[in-house]
Amino acid sequence: MRFISWNVNGLRSCVGKGFLDYFKESDADVFCLQETKLQEGQIELALGEEYSQYWNYAQKKGYSGTAVFTRVKPLSVRYGIEDDEEPEGRIITLEFDRYYFITVYTPNAKRDLSRLDYRLEWEDRFRAYLKQLDELKPVIVCGDLNVAHQEIDLKNWRGNRGNSGFTDQEREKMTTLLGSGFADSFRYLYPDRADAYTWWSNMPKVRERNVGWRIDYFLVSSRLAPSIAEARIDAHVLGSDHCPICLELADE
Structure with missing residues (x-):
């Protein structure tokens, strides 16, 4: 099984920059997006009949939003952690066999850091949700x-210590999540690989x-980790x- 995750930072813009070419080339079984930044009816993607499309739109226009395109029909689909709880369109859960x-x-x-307290509270609820699912069957979670x-996960870690995305509190929440029975798939295979990044500032010459x-990231329940190909x-x-990231799991 091949999974792709990509924060497109505005799907309509990304479509104009080769999104569909990469989608076809990647040949994913499950392809998911973050930051679609659109509302229902603002785009129509011709992905082929083999893909079912699931969208979670933010109430605020031009903001957030997620989507999943899958060849494998899910048993169920859920939006958000709790019903009618998540107006920012941040989570889609698909149940497979x-x-x-x-x-x-x-x-x-x-x-x-004005939203740090909210972020930390959200992290606790999200971790509890993943652990609840993990008690029923293994979990794959991906996205931005x-x-x-870790320090290896950004170029200028010294200069960014304490900045949004690299505060001690945010990093500790990730440590706690991984310690709750999940594996970072990239670090599972490549624990020491440096200069491996997925986001770059739009400042000149940074990328x-x-x-x-x-x-x-792609995180998986620890018992799935040996299947990471x-x-x-x-x-x-x-x-x-x-940029997109890819996870491939060996077929049993």
């Missing part, structure tokens, strides 16, 4: 988690010089300030 699959766009603490977990952050970062793919 052998696992739950979740795509998520984690709230940003904001540059001035808006945190560089060309690969001054980035790894803030997009590949965890890839497609840093060559443009169209967003994030």
